[in-house]
Amino acid sequence: MRPFYLFIFFVLFLMNLRYSFSQQVYFNSTYNLCGTFNQDAWSSSSDILELNDGYIIAGATVDTETFWMRRIPLMKIDMNGYVITNRNYGNDTVDFYKGWPGSFRKSNYTNEYFIAGSINYWQPGNYDVGLLMKIDSSFDIVWVKEYNLNKDDNPDTSILFNQMDICNNTDLIFAGSMNGTHLLLLRTDSSGNTLWYKTFHYGTSSLCTGYAVIQTSDGGFALGGFQYTIGQPETGDPIIVKTDSLGNQEWVKYLGGYYMDNKAMLSLSEDGNIIIGTTYGEYMLGDDPVSVINIVKLDNSGTVIWDKKYGTGIKYNYLLNVRALPSGDILAVGKRPDVFPHNAGWILKVKENGDSIWYREYSHLIGDQSINHLSDVIQTSDNGFIACGYVIPMAPDTGNRDAWVIKLDSIGCDSAGCDTTVGVEEEHRGMEASGHGGLEVWPNPAREQIHVRFYMDDGRFYKDLGLEIYDVFGRQAPTPALPQPGEGGGWIVDVSAFPSGIYIAILKDSHRRLYSRKFVILR
Numbered sequence: 001m002r003p004f005y006l007f008i009f010f011v012l013f014l015m016n017l018r019y020s021f022s023q024q025v026y027f028n029s030t031y032n033l034c035g036t037f038n039q040d041a042w043s044s045s046s047d048i049l050e051l052n053d054g055y056i057i058a059g060a061t062v063d064t065e066t067f068w069m070r071r072i073p074l075m076k077i078d079m080n081g082y083v084i085t086n087r088n089y090g091n092d093t094v095d096f097y098k099g100w101p102g103s104f105r106k107s108n109y110t111n112e113y114f115i116a117g118s119i120n121y122w123q124p125g126n127y128d129v130g131l132l133m134k135i136d137s138s139f140d141i142v143w144v145k146e147y148n149l150n151k152d153d154n155p156d157t158s159i160l161f162n163q164m165d166i167c168n169n170t171d172l173i174f175a176g177s178m179n180g181t182h183l184l185l186l187r188t189d190s191s192g193n194t195l196w197y198k199t200f201h202y203g204t205s206s207l208c209t210g211y212a213v214i215q216t217s218d219g220g221f222a223l224g225g226f227q228y229t230i231g232q233p234e235t236g237d238p239i240i241v242k243t244d245s246l247g248n249q250e251w252v253k254y255l256g257g258y259y260m261d262n263k264a265m266l267s268l269s270e271d272g273n274i275i276i277g278t279t280y281g282e283y284m285l286g287d288d289p290v291s292v293i294n295i296v297k298l299d300n301s302g303t304v305i306w307d308k309k310y311g312t313g314i315k316y317n318y319l320l321n322v323r324a325l326p327s328g329d330i331l332a333v334g335k336r337p338d339v340f341p342h343n344a345g346w347i348l349k350v351k352e353n354g355d356s357i358w359y360r361e362y363s364h365l366i367g368d369q370s371i372n373h374l375s376d377v378i379q380t381s382d383n384g385f386i387a388c389g390y391v392i393p394m395a396p397d398t399g400n401r402d403a404w405v406i407k408l409d410s411i412g413c414d415s416a417g418c419d420t421t422v423g424v425e426e427e428h429r430g431m432e433a434s435g436h437g438g439l440e441v442w443p444n445p446a447r448e449q450i451h452v453r454f455y456m457d458d459g460r461f462y463k464d465l466g467l468e469i470y471d472v473f474g475r476q477a478p479t480p481a482l483p484q485p486g487e488g489g490g491w492i493v494d495v496s497a498f499p500s501g502i503y504i505a506i507l508k509d510s511h512r513r514l515y516s517r518k519f520v521i522l523r
Contacts, residue, residue, distance in 0.1 A: 024382065024384065025079060025080060025382070025384070026407055026413075026415050027405070030364060030402040030405075031043070031077075031402055031403040031404075031405065032400065033060075033075050033088065033402075034062070041068075041400070042062060043059060043061035043073060043400075043402055044059045044060050044061075044373075044390035044402075045058065045059035045075075045389060045405065046059050046060070046101050046103075046376060046389070047101055047102065047104035049106055049113075050381060051076075054076055054077050054079055055076070055386060056075070056104075056113075057073075057074070057076075057403060058072070058103075059072075059073055059098065060097065060098055061073045063090065067092070069090060071090030071096050072088060072090060072117065072133070073086065073088035073089075074087050074088070074113075074135070075087075075403070076139075081405065081407060087139045089115075094120060094121055094122070095119065096117065097118045097119070097131075098115055098116070098117040099116050099118070099162040099163055099164070099176070100211055100321075101320055101375050101376040102163040102165075102265075102321060103117060103164055105164060105166055107170075108166055108170065109170060111136070113135040113136075114132065114133065114134055114166070114172065115131075115135065116130075116132055116161040116163065116164040117130075117133075117160075117161055118131050118159065118160045118161060119131050121155065127155045127156060127158045129158075129159055130147030130148075130159040130176060131145075131147075132144070132164075132174075134192070145192040147159055149178060157178065157179060158178070158180070159176065159178055159184065160177050161175075161186075162176045162209070162210060162212075163175045163176075163210075165214050165215055168215060172187070172188045172190065173185070173187050173213050173215060173221055174186045174213065175211060175212055175223050175224070176209075176210050177208070177209040177210055181201060181206075181207055181208060182201045183200040183201070183209065183210040183225045184197065184198075184199055184210055185199075185210065185213065185221060185223050185241075185243065185247050198243070200223070200241050202239070203229060205229050205230045206227050206230070207228060207230060208225060209225050209227075209263070210223050210224070210225040211224055211226065211264070211265060212224035212225070212265045212266040213266065214267065214268045214274070215268070216268065216272075216300055217272030218300050219244075219245045220245055221242070221243045221247065222240055222241070222242050222243075222266055223243065224238065224263065224266040224276065225239050226239065226263035234258070234259050234260050234281075234284055235260070236261055236281075236289075237256040238254070238255045238256055239254055239255075239264060240252070240266070240274070240276060240298070240302075242300065253298070255278065256280060256281070256294075257282075258281075259283055259284050259289050260281045260284065260287075261278055261279060261281050261289070262279040262319060263278060265319060265321050267322050267323050267324040268324060269297065269328065269330070269352070270326060270327075273298060273300070274298045275297055275330055276322070277294070277322025277330075277332045278295075279293060279294055279317050279318060280293075280294035282313040288315050289315070290313040290315050290317075291313055291315075292309045292311050292312065292314075292317070293309065293310040293311055293334070294307070294308070294309050294319075297354065310348060311359065314337060315337070315340075316337055317334070317337075318334045319334040320374065320375045320376070321333050321375065323377065325379055328351070328352035329357065330351075330352070331347060331377050331379070332347070332349075333347050333348075333375065333377040333387060335373045335374055335389070338361055339368075341369050342368050342370060343372055344361040345361065345363070345374030345387065346359065346361045346374065347359070347385070347387060347408075349412065358411055358412050360414075362374065362387070362406055362414060364406075365391050365392075365394075366397065367395055369394035369395075370391065370392060371391060372389070372404065373390050373391070373392075374388070374389040374404075374406075375388060376389070380407075383410045384408050384409045384410055385407075386407050388404065388405045388406075389403075390403055390404050439516065440453045440454070441505050441517045441519040444519045444520060445521065446521055446522075447495075447496070447522070448494070448495065448496045449492055449493060449496070450492070450493050450495055450505070451492055452490045452491045453490035454490060454507050454514075468508060469493065469503055469504070469505050470503065471501060471503055477503060498521050499521070500521050500522055501520070501521060502520055503519055503520070504516050504517070505517050505519060
């Protein structure tokens with residue numbers, strides 16, 4: 001064999017060998033986190049971390065042997081999703097609650113973990129105290145501390161820790177609420193000793209809760225939360241409070257619009273800015289908003305760098321967490337009804353400038369009324385992703401409310417060769433259109449140009465109708481020329497420069513997406 005061909009053969013052999021050792025791992029599994037307790041008890045997961053040899057899931061479960069007391073479980077699984085160990089923490093007199101996604105953290109300097117949450121005391125009265133647990137690498141408790149801000153002997157002040165962050169100097173910072181009316185920001189040292197705390201309240205009849213916190217690039221803190229006026233649900237807004245390193249307020253900012261939005265979840269971007277994830281209410285159906293995903297980037301002065309909305313509005317659409325990646329890309333995770341009342345989890349990945357990369361929905365259960373809820377997602381060392389949450393089965397699904405974990409590849413697929421049409425949903429009608437009308441695209445497949453025509457028979461007036469085209473990864477396709485008006489109220493679009501593939505045409509008005517239609521370019 002000639003040396004050149006021998007070299008090529010050797011390179012191909014190495015590539016094949018490398019591929020054989022780097023097969024992408026997928027799994028879509030549920031877990032009962034109850035450990036030694038009744039296997040019929042419910043459990044859920046809201047945080048996941050990666051280790052060298054697997055993943056740790058943190059969440060909630062109950063002790064069915066002792067008055068259904070709430071406990072905090074940790075489960076370690078290997079890289080293929082098989083259980084290695086399971087522990088849970090609590091006692092038989094009080095309820096232990098872990099906080100929201102982001103309340104389980106690994107120390108930056110040791111192989112130890114922190115869990116933030118609350119303890120609910122039933123007697124005397126009914127009140128909560130902040131909870132901080134330190135766990136070693138064997139999942140044994142190092143210490144447990146409680147935080148009570150009562151000013152007298154009457155235990156009537158309730159404290160909740162909803163999220164935490166580890167500061168650059170190993171101090172800990174907590175976001176939460178006091179009595180459900182005040183945002184709470186509390187700082188401790190790495191041993192859990194309180195250094196200071198601050199509370200924030202805005203408006204005379206408002207309820208304010210802190211859900212997220214980060215240390216900002218200038219050494220201060222950003223506290224994300226939710227505020228609304230009692231009796232006026234449409235006033236609900238995400239709120240961000242920026243403080244200095246001592247917790248003194250520098251500015252406060254409200255995001256959202258005229259209708260109910262949702263809480264502000266936070267992450268620190270690689271460029272040192274503040275990433276906010278929430279949902280934006282487009283209008284109200286009764287007391288509930290019809291919402292789209294909303295991601296915003298702010299600088300440390302509170303100036304909006306960009307503010308972008310994604311998808312079509314839907315009732316009961318919730319964002320649970322947002323994470324900035326080392327690449328600058330951003331992940332958001334949540335749940336929504338796909339075909340009401342069945343709920344699916346979703347993950348959205350966008351670029352550093354907010355442009356959509358891909359969006360996918362996921363389910364483990366298929367029952368019409370079953371719930372698939374995703375709470376957290378992280379990027380993994382194989383450049384894929386892993387997400388966790390919980391499932392609630394309804395017939396024909398069987399089983400219990402269990403923790404749910406899905407392992408995905410680098411484009412969000414939960415199986416090899418899955419459908420790549422992930423940018424937007426095909427033929428998904430906005431609720432504002434009342435289900436009347438449609439969008440036609442022909443020829444399909446196309447080569448040089450497409451004709452796009454819409455029709456609406458609901459009697460409504462739609463302002464500033466426009467057409468946008470996206471590829472399957474949610475990237476807006478550049479058109480060589482503006483779409484030209486076509487016969488019968490539509491457009492003719494030159495697609496001769498588009499690569500072969502699947503695309504989605506989207507009809508929009510000045511506020512929202514109305515209709516979409518998938519088409520193929522084939523040459």
